[in-house]
Amino acid sequence: MGLRLAARVSVRLVSVRLVSGHDGHRPQTLRVPPRWAPPPTCRSTSSARTTTPASLNPTAFLDAAIDEAELGLAEGGIPIGAVLVHQGKILGRGHNRRVQQGSVVLHGEMDALERAGRQRASVYRECTLYTTLSPCAMCSGTILLYGIPHVVIGENRTFQGEEELLRSRGVNVEVLQDERCIALMTRFIAAQPGLWAEDIGE
């Protein structure tokens, strides 16, 4: 197992602001924050995969979520991925960032929503969220906040999230028990039980 040291230096514009005060109806802040700046042209992990043809069948969206989970694993992270789909197109795709970014809020579902960016309520209400694993209380609460009506879950054998809460609020919840999703999490939990426990607050 060889160790590799990679160092990279970037020079980038941190902020360009037009400040007009905060009492107006539309703040003119165009600030690009230094701490959490999305890619300038695309919020997806891979710009080539931002959108998906409307004809893509639903299985392909779970495949995209699994791709994200595997990408997270390859980064040394927790292998959970998700995609937010609106009218047959992926608005945002993401994966768990606990290890990679030290994030306690960017579960796969949250990352997908974050990368989809600010959307109108009417858009969320026509969306389906595909996730490789049953959504925890945080992700389920976020689904409720934004009124996402349909959630497709890769599996709930390795972790049972807040599916009943979602159903009790009218969300259509489907669980596919996909063998690839089960295998990803089974191997990960066996390999890194402490990290997994941290991710679910245990």
Place this chain on the structure above:
Amino acid sequence: MGLRLAARVSVRLVSVRLVSGHDGHRPQTLRVPPRWAPPPTCRSTSSARTTTPASLNPTAFLDAAIDEAELGLAEGGIPIGAVLVHQGKILGRGHNRRVQQGSVVLHGEMDALERAGRQRASVYRECTLYTTLSPCAMCSGTILLYGIPHVVIGENRTFQGEEELLRSRGVNVEVLQDERCIALMTRFIAAQPGLWAEDIGE
């Protein structure tokens, strides 16, 4: 109302990695992500205010959350702030970042948790979260995920979150009806009803 143009350029180290593969028990990734890098020494908005003396009375923690809300307002954002407190010390403080960072997940409570960084479950279970406004479904779900047992809410007159869900799961929820919190949100909602609706998924 004058316009001000501010441009700033930063040079920083984006990543230094020791890569040993992702199949081991402890990934040796020390990566500093370019997209979302916390301050190197402190996750708080203001390093001078990272910790608070253990003797500080609880009102001071709400004051700190209000400071965060006012800071967010001054940035052109939504004036909701929060602090996560453990054994009399603020672990993390934050405010809503929808406008400032285009974030759909960084409500004030989420930002405070994110800036507190990765904590053990045993720490969260001794924490109190102070927030200027009743927590929405997303933030309430996050409180449940991490098992935070005590939430102190500035007010719930302008927005009623998921307090009953929290109480039904054993969380101690206090609502202070603080006049400063009510005034902040009342003015903000009147000035920017569209932005507020977006923030609560309406």
